[in-house]
Amino acid sequence: MNAFSNTAAVAPNIPYATDERALISPAAEPRETGTRRLALGRTIPFGALIGPALLLVIWSIGSIAGLIDPRTLPAPWSVVGTAIDLIAEGKLQHHLMTSAWRAAQGLVFGVLIGTILALISGLSRLGEAIIDGPVQIKRAIPTLALIPLLMLWFGIGEGMKVTTIALAVLIPIYIQTHSSLRSIDSRYVELAQTLRMGYGEFIRQVILPGALPGFFLGLRFAVTYAWLSLVVVEQVNATSGIGYMIDLARNYGQTDIIIVGLVVYALLGLASDGIVRFFQERSLSWRRTLAD
């Protein structure tokens, strides 16, 4: 998932390449042959859906034509059928809720801790001396490599799972928020100083809004990392959750259930990224006006 296509998400709205052409009278038309447009041109409506739809078509045709063995990859409609059955039995919702709850807890703790650490280390030299080193070390160790240790410490229950997710989430939040805090233009600091602004007010009005773009960028990474870690912890040891459902299906060779699980993961990832982007665009509307 490209969690970073911050600009790509808004850039296609720029209509200059084509709209300008409409304003040019036919007489001026030849000018165009001389100038080569470097921009990409008009955006395709719902362009993002074309690729996935094409895949779906190929998959369907392959299934109908018998080119794809149903044991390797069941037909789209049988996957949909399986999903309906799972929902009717209440299993899918149950696993989904468990997974979502785990991810949400890990995300909340990770975001809170990451933000607090970033603020402490971003706003004081001492804080940075104490916090930044350990976080960088933690960053160098893949979170998933910590799972054996976390299992020994926290057992194999929910605590271990939420901790693993939180540890993975905290890193991007910390890194992005911290660097955004530190790169706030010193000219604004000067301004606040000449306006005799108090420290608390300065943090609230200058530092926090200035760090918000970094925080949101970190959050978009964080959401991706949360799902990623969720998948792993659920397959390591779990008795419920989408990952457990997939793992169980693997034991019985139920490819259709595995596909349902993967589709659910994809939808969760896309939906949560969409939610973050929604809030990002709303809180950073002062910036969006630039791209419009």
Add this chain to the structure above:
Amino acid sequence: MASHLGGLSGAPVVRVESLVRRFGPRTILDGLSLDIERGEFVALLGRSGSGKSTLLRARADLDDKVSGSGRLETPDKKSVVFQDARLLPWKRVLENVVFGLDLPEAAERGRVALEEVGLSGRENAWPVELSGGEQQRVALARSLVRDPELLLADEPFGALDALTRLRMHDLLRQLCARHQPAVLLVTHDVDEAVTLADRVLVLDNGGIAADIAIDIPTPRDHGDRRFGEIRSQLLRHLGVETKPVLPV
């Protein structure tokens, strides 16, 4: 402008005595002394690198990391207009004007200040939606809404085109006549200095090399003979030779 030179006397608002500022081995300001009267408009000229900004920053209390000595008295109520408008991009225009102003009637005063600079109706715009000149007007409103006794401005119009700059001169003159702050305006532009100021200083070699009172009645005409004389006098102090002004 010259009108409020006479009547207002008393202790100067700004008093600088033997101010020294050093960057490493280089002494930029070397025992500089300067007084500014209440409500007086002083323009500061000087070659690039002569220490104009250093002097202004010393007065804006922005140089705590710079080594130096000297006595410096400035009023608490002072505000600074920078070369860039320096608006916070995440605050709307009105919020920028009253930024850091902790008063119950802040919003109302902000609106009035925006009206004074001709920007009423734009209160809710984002800074990126304004032109350079409009942004600088917002910065001016932000300074004036605090009713400063001293307005410090470091080439506030340097980034504006010539036409906008002339408009800003008129605006600044009107606003200063109304609010009567003492002004220290750093500029490169000799005409700007002579048009606006009651007194023009030339900074050179770490001290005040020239201190010229402008005795031309306002509004001042660039074509005026006296204007031309003062201009060439200042340019000589700045090390630029000019042809003698031809009598009309």
